[in-house]
Amino acid sequence: MALTGLFLCTFLVGHLAGNLQLVFSTGEEGKRAFNEYAYFMSHNPAIKLLSYVTYISILFHIVDGFMLTIQNKKARPVGYAYNKPGANSSIASRNMAVLGTLILVFLATHMANFWWKAKVSSEKFPLHTYTVYPPMAERPTEMYYTVKGDAIPKEGVIVKEGTKLFIDSKMFEQQIAVMKQMNPGQQLPDMSQMNKNPELGEGYKDLHSLVFAFFGHDKSKQGFPKNDMALAGLIFYVISMLVLGFHLWHGFSSAFQSLGVNHAAYTPWIKKIGYGFAILVPGLFALIPIVIFITK
Amino acid sequence: MATKFININLKIWRQKNANAKGSLESYKLDKVSTDSSFLEMLDQLNEQLINEQKESIAFDHDCREGICGMCSLYINGRAHGPDTGTTTCQLHMRKFNDGDTIYVEPWRSRAFPIIKDLVVDRSAFDRIQQAGGFVSVNTSGRTMDANAIPIPKADADKAFEAAACIGCGACVATCKNGSALLFVGAKVSQYALLPQGKVEAQERVVNMVRQMDEEGFGNCTNTGACEIECPKGISLENIARMNREFLFAAAKSE
Ligand code: HEM
Ligand code: SF4
Ligand code: FES
Numbered sequence: 035m036a037l038t039g040l041f042l043c044t045f046l047v048g049h050l051a052g053n054l055q056l057v058f059s060t061g062e063e064g065k066r067a068f069n070e071y072a073y074f075m076s077h078n079p080a081i082k083l084l085s086y087v088t089y090i091s092i093l094f095h096i097v098d099g100f101m102l103t104i105q106n107k108k109a110r111p112v113g114y115a116y117n118k119p120g121a122n123s124s125i126a127s128r129n130m131a132v133l134g135t136l137i138l139v140f141l142a143t144h145m146a147n148f149w150w151k152a153k154v155s156s157e158k159f160p161l162h163t164y165t166v167y168p169p170m171a172e173r174p175t176e177m178y179y180t181v182k183g184d185a186i187p188k189e190g191v192i193v194k195e196g197t198k199l200f201i202d203s204k205m206f207e208q209q210i211a212v213m214k215q216m217n218p219g220q221q222l223p224d225m226s227q228m229n230k231n232p233e234l235g236e237g238y239k240d241l242h243s244l245v246f247a248f249f250g251h252d253k254s255k256q257g258f259p260k261n262d263m264a265l266a267g268l269i270f271y272v273i274s275m276l277v278l279g280f281h282l283w284h285g286f287s288s289a290f291q292s293l294g295v296n297h298a299a300y301t302p303w304i305k306k307i308g309y310g311f312a313i314l315v316p317g318l319f320a321l322i323p324i325v326i327f328i329t330k
Numbered sequence: 331m332a333t334k335f336i337n338i339n340l341k342i343w344r345q346k347n348a349n350a351k352g353s354l355e356s357y358k359l360d361k362v363s364t365d366s367s368f369l370e371m372l373d374q375l376n377e378q379l380i381n382e383q384k385e386s387i388a389f390d391h392d393c394r395e396g397i398c399g400m401c402s403l404y405i406n407g408r409a410h411g412p413d414t415g416t417t418t419c420q421l422h423m424r425k426f427n428d429g430d431t432i433y434v435e436p437w438r439s440r441a442f443p444i445i446k447d448l449v450v451d452r453s454a455f456d457r458i459q460q461a462g463g464f465v466s467v468n469t470s471g472r473t474m475d476a477n478a479i480p481i482p483k484a485d486a487d488k489a490f491e492a493a494a495c496i497g498c499g500a501c502v503a504t505c506k507n508g509s510a511l512l513f514v515g516a517k518v519s520q521y522a523l524l525p526q527g528k529v530e531a532q533e534r535v536v537n538m539v540r541q542m543d544e545e546g547f548g549n550c551t552n553t554g555a556c557e558i559e560c561p562k563g564i565s566l567e568n569i570a571r572m573n574r575e576f577l578f579a580a581a582k583s584e
Contacts, residue, residue: 102549109440109508109548115341115354116433118407119506122558128506130551288552294574296567 035102036292038095039285045088046315054318056245057325062164066179069162069238073181076153096138103131126284133281140274147248147267152241159196160244160257161237163188180235192231197239200231249323250330268327275316282312334364336428340375342387343435345444348451352444354433364424368411369394369401371423372434388447394419396561399496402503403448404435409500409559417498417561437503441510441545454545455497455513461541462534463517465526476526485523492520494562501556501564507548512556514542515568522575532579539576 052075055068075081119128126133152159166175166185176188178199192202213220240256247253250264261267286308290296295304337360345352359375366374369391376386392400401418405411411421426432434448442450467473493516501512518535521527527534550569557566 102551106507106509106548106551109546110438110506111440112438114404114407114435114438115343116407116435119555121408122504122555123506123553127551127553284552291552291566291570292550292573294570294572294577296570298567 035095035098036289038091038098039289041087041091042095043282043286043289043311043315045091046319050315050318053322056242057322065242066162066164066238068242069240072152072241073238092141096134099131099134124284126280127288130281130284133277136277137274137281140270140277143270144274148241148244152239152244158193160240161193161197162240162242163256178237180237182235184235186234191234193237197236199234199237201234203231246326246330249326251326252330264327264330268323271323272320275320278319279312279316282316283309286311334424335361336364336423336426336430338362338371338426338429339431341431341433342448344387344447345436347446348443352447354435362423364422364426366423367394367419368403368405368421368423369419388445388449390449391419396420397496399498402437402450402452402498402500404433404437404503406433409437409504410498410561414558415561415563417496420561437499439499439502439508439547441508441547442499442502450499452497452499454547455499455510457545458510458514458538458541459497459517462530462537463521465521466530467526479525481524489520489523489527492516492523492564492568495520495560495564496562498561500559500561502547504555504559505548505550506553506555507551509550509556510542510545510547511550511569511572512560512564512566514538515566515570515572516564518572518575519568522571531575532582535572535575536579536583539572 052071055064055071058064059067151157162179163176164179166177168174178186178188178191180186180199186199190202190205192200194200243251243253243256243258247256247258248261248264249268250261252260254260287301287305290301290304295301337358340357340359341354342357343352344355357375357379359371359378362371362374369389372387372389379386390400390402392398394401396417396419399417401410403410403418405418405421410416410418412425413421436442436444436448437450437452439450441454442452445451495513495516497513499510499513502508502510518531518538521534522531552566552569554566557564
């Protein structure tokens with residue numbers, strides 16, 4: 035319980051650092067940086083390993099938590115007719131299982147809204163695009179941006195396997211056929227000799243726009259439907275962070291006590307740091323969608 | 331201070347025996363001296379019941395001066411009543427007002443089954459003690475004087491503070507999980523801190539925790555209620571020490 039809890043606390047710090055980029059780096063650069071970061075997080079083998087440790091920790095934490103709670107309920111089959119638990123313990127400490135379950139509900143919706151859509155769902159996921167304007171291009175042109183750093187015009191490119199970009203050979207063949215008709219003498223490449231749909235590179239999934247669309251921004255141009263439930267999503271998110279804050283208010287210092295770390299000089303500091311953590315981390319998590327929502 | 335008399339209402343748990351279904355019964359008791367202790371008030375109520383040819387209320391008590399750990403009542407939602415740092419026998423009726431309704435219930439824990447009314451069976455604690463709460467010494471022939479071994483003052487003080495636990499069970503009664511960790515932590519610590527106890531520290535903690543689990547006590551989730559309600563001020567530090575001892579013992583065991 036304590037080890038998994040503390041590991042999840044370090045996970046929260048890492049996740050928060052990633053999320054904060056959403057509001058601290060802005061504009062096209064910020065969007066690109068975030069999507070690059072998201073790509074890194076889903077492709078780096080060390081991060082992958084860490085994510086499995088996180089999944090296992092959450093699973094063990096939940097199973098352990100429920101088992102503890104069931105055993106503890108059994109330890110007092112008949113309750114008191116009159117009980118005043120408020121006289122000796124905090125509300126958070128007495129409701130860890132309820133708070134944890136609420137976090138679990140949040141986690142399920144959170145994964146469905148972001149992780150599922152981006153990583154599991156078979157639905158086509160929009161890729162990161164940006165527009166180049168004259169004088170950089172003849173006319174405003176939509177571009178893909180690849181993992182290798184190349185910029186590729188969107189026109190004439192087809193996407194396969196989610197993120198892989200290929201030249202649309204068919205379109206070229208048609209164009210060449212038209213040109214052949216118009217200029218019969220001209221030397222033109224023979225498409226039949228060429229590799230069908232040569233690969234150009236890999237694009238970035240546009241997770242940045244997914245998040246902004248979820249919290250109310252109009253990202254229909256980027257391929258995300260407008261979210262009419264943005265305010266409800268925001269409120270649920272903020273409340274969930276409040277719940278997480280209460281869970282950590284007790285949980286942070288509790289984990290140290292469970293591990294046998296209790297010392298006249300350090301424990302008061304562990305408690306203070308725990309309270310600070312419980313306010314700061316969920317607070318900052320909640321601030322991000324609030325900022326996104328009010329700048330829509 | 332002039333003696334005052336108050337009239338009170340009581341709601342007391344009555345249960346014929348371990349298997350009977352109990353219930354809260356209401357009583358009215360007049361002219362209770364505010365100088366009397368809570369147990370003296372119950373004596374007064376029992377006299378009244380006897381005079382009325384009714385069965386008196388069974389409750390545990392012995393020393394009536396806060397050292398034996400026999401008294402054990404859950405009064406108005408708190409173990410040993412509204413005062414902190416006192417046992418039920420040390421609680422005075424001056425803590426209550428005229429016309430008050432006072433709830434009196436037995437300790438509630440699966441490991442402390444009710445014997446009758448307010449009396450619970452706390453022999454689970456005895457069995458935990460027997461599982462490891464001792465130092466093995468050969469008492470036949472010449473034993474060594476314990477004071478011959480130098481012990482740092484700070485350790486001696488901490489061991490003494492832990493040894494102040496009277497085994498009343500208020501920690502279990504107040505804990506929302508019915509956990510006995512404060513009691514076991516105190517018993518483990520009182521030996522683990524001293525050179526005589528260190529020798530068997532590992533088996534002790536493992537055996538006592540195993541017995542505790544077998545008795546059906548709950549798990550500690552560090553709410554801290556026990557430390558606040560403990561009449562002897564046993565600190566949570568003792569639970570941490572026990573956790574530490576247990577983790578090291580578990581890591582070292584083959
Ligand atoms: C990001 C998510 C979470 C974090 C960071 C977290 C953190 C913690 C920490 C640090 C503890 C204290 C460990 C100890 O006392 O030894 C704890 C305890 C607990 N957690 Fe979580 N937790 C999370 C999610 C959950 C979830 C989803 C549940 C679902 C049931 C849950 C249920 C519990 C329970 C029952 C306890 C122990 C009860 C107690 O100590 O009072 N937690 N958690
Ligand atoms: S630790 Fe305190 S409350 Fe628990 S049995 Fe000992 S004296 Fe009673
Ligand atoms: S009767 Fe001995 S401690 Fe209360």
